[in-house]
Amino acid sequence: MEHGVKPTGIARFTNIVVNVALVLMVLGPILRAIVALAPDGTAMRVRVPSDAVSALPDNARLAPIVPVALEIEDPTAKQSLAVFLWGVPPFALGIVVLAFLRGIVGSVRRGDPFIADNVRRLRAIAFALIIGGPLVQILMQFFTSVVAESAGVRSAPFRLDIPGAPPVIGLGVLLLAQVFAHGVQLREDVEGTV
Amino acid sequence: MPEATDFGVVVHLDELLGDRGMTLTELSERVDVTVVNLSVLKNGRARAIRFSTLAALCDALECQPGDLLSYDA
Numbered sequence: 001m002e003h004g005v006k007p008t009g010i011a012r013f014t015n016i017v018v019n020v021a022l023v024l025m026v027l028g029p030i031l032r033a034i035v036a037l038a039p040d041g042t043a044m045r046v047r048v049p050s051d052a053v054s055a056l057p058d059n060a061r062l063a064p065i066v067p068v069a070l071e072i073e074d075p076t077a078k079q080s081l082a083v084f085l086w087g088v089p090p091f092a093l094g095i096v097v098l099a100f101l102r103g104i105v106g107s108v109r110r111g112d113p114f115i116a117d118n119v120r121r122l123r124a125i126a127f128a129l130i131i132g133g134p135l136v137q138i139l140m141q142f143f144t145s146v147v148a149e150s151a152g153v154r155s156a157p158f159r160l161d162i163p164g165a166p167p168v169i170g171l172g173v174l175l176l177a178q179v180f181a182h183g184v185q186l187r188e189d190v191e192g193t194v
Numbered sequence: 195m196p197e198a199t200d201f202g203v204v205v206h207l208d209e210l211l212g213d214r215g216m217t218l219t220e221l222s223e224r225v226d227v228t229v230v231n232l233s234v235l236k237n238g239r240a241r242a243i244r245f246s247t248l249a250a251l252c253d254a255l256e257c258q259p260g261d262l263l264s265y266d267a
Contacts, residue, residue: 192241194231 014175021168072151079150086143089136093128093166100125114183122177126170133166199238204264207236210255225250 056062072079100121107113199205211221218236222229227247234240248259255262 189241192234192239194227194235194240194243194247 010174011178014171017168017171070148070151070153072147076150079147082143082146082150086140086147089139093132093136096128096132097125100128114180114187116184119177119181119184122173122180126174126177129166129170129173133164133170136166137164199240201241202266204266205235205238205240206262206264207232207251210257210262214255216255221251221254224254227251 075083103121104113104118107115107118211218218229218232222232225232225247227250231240235243248262251257251262252259
C-alpha cells in the first residue's frame, strides 16, 4: 500500500550517489584483483617501516612521495602556531557535529525525537560533513606545508581525496534528515487524529 | 456556530451534547476517548477521525455521522 510520500530531490540525488558508490565499491576490488592476478609490470605500493628501506631488493624502490614524520627541535613561534592550527580544523568540525548531536540526544531523552528542530540539526550536521570534511583536509594540508617549508623541507603536493568518508557520511545523514522530516509529518497527522 | 477545522469540516458535538444533556466527561466515558481528544474534536483542531471513534460517538449520541459532521466550503 503506497502512502503517497513523494521522493524529494535530496532523496533522489542521494539515491544516485549511493548506487554509484556501491557499484564503485564492488568494481574496485574486482579490478584490483584482476590487475594483481595478471601482473603486467605495473608497480604496486605497500607500507613498510622506515628502517626496512635501508637495503631494498632490485625490484623495489621508494615511491616518489613517501610521507614521513618530521621532528623539529626548538620550533619557532610560527612553526608552533602552525602545528597548533593544524589540529584545529578537525576539532572544530567535531565540536560542530557534537553540538548538534547533543541537541538530538536531548530530544531523544525527552522521548520526543521527531521534531522540526532535529530535522534542522541533522541537515546542519550533513552540510558540516559534506563541506567541512574536504575543507578540514585542505586546511590540514596547508598548515603541514607551512611547517614543512618553514623547516626548509619541500612538502608533498596537495591531494584531495574525493569522495572521502565525511562527504559520503554527510549524504547519509542528509537522507536521515529527510526520514525525520517524514516522521515529523506523520507525527502531526497522528497527533491530530481522534 | 462551531468552528470549522482547517479542512472546512464542522463538528457539531457541542450542539448534540446540549440536546442530549450530556457532558463531555460523560461522553468520554461512554466512547472510551479521552476528554482531551474530544475537546480537540469539539474545538475544530482535529486533523482526522477514526471510523471506530466516529461509530462510537454516533452510538453514544444516537445520531448519524451527518448529524455530527458537516462541510463548510
